[in-house]
């Protein structure tokens with residue numbers, strides 16, 4: 001196993017100290033800010049990986065729905081998810097209005113993906129049936 005060269009690893013161009021405050025702020029304050037931003041960067045990276053895994057799962061749902069001609073959205077499921085997430089947000093001291101907006105934002109993107117998958121599936125099926133009609 002080789003150790004990855006940090007100059008070619010993902011994020012090589014990223015400067016964790018990029019800031020508009022550099023020339024106007026006490027260096028000690030900047031150091032404290034950079035330390036906190038280190039945690040923010042780790043959280044953001046985790047969010048990206050979490051979202052990628054969630055979209056992998058929802059893509060699978062999209063293909064399943066397309067194969068079985070199910071509608072892209074499921075409003076009853078969404079209602080239950082939003083109620084659950086609002087409760088979790090309150091427990092976690094996160095603004096439930098923000099949690100709901102965030103989930104709705106993600107779900108609307110997922111539904112769009114499902115629509116695209118469904119259209120692609122329908123057009124592939126169309127090609128298949130046109131081909132078998134032509135053979136008949």
Ligand SMILES: C=C(O[C@@H]1C=C(C(=O)O)C=C[C@H]1O)C(=O)O
Pocket residue numbers: 058061072073074075077078081106107110111114
């Ligand atoms: C993923 C699904 O499809 C849609 C997207 C949802 C989501 O992102 O959680 C929930 C319900 C559906 O409107 C599903 O039906 O489970």
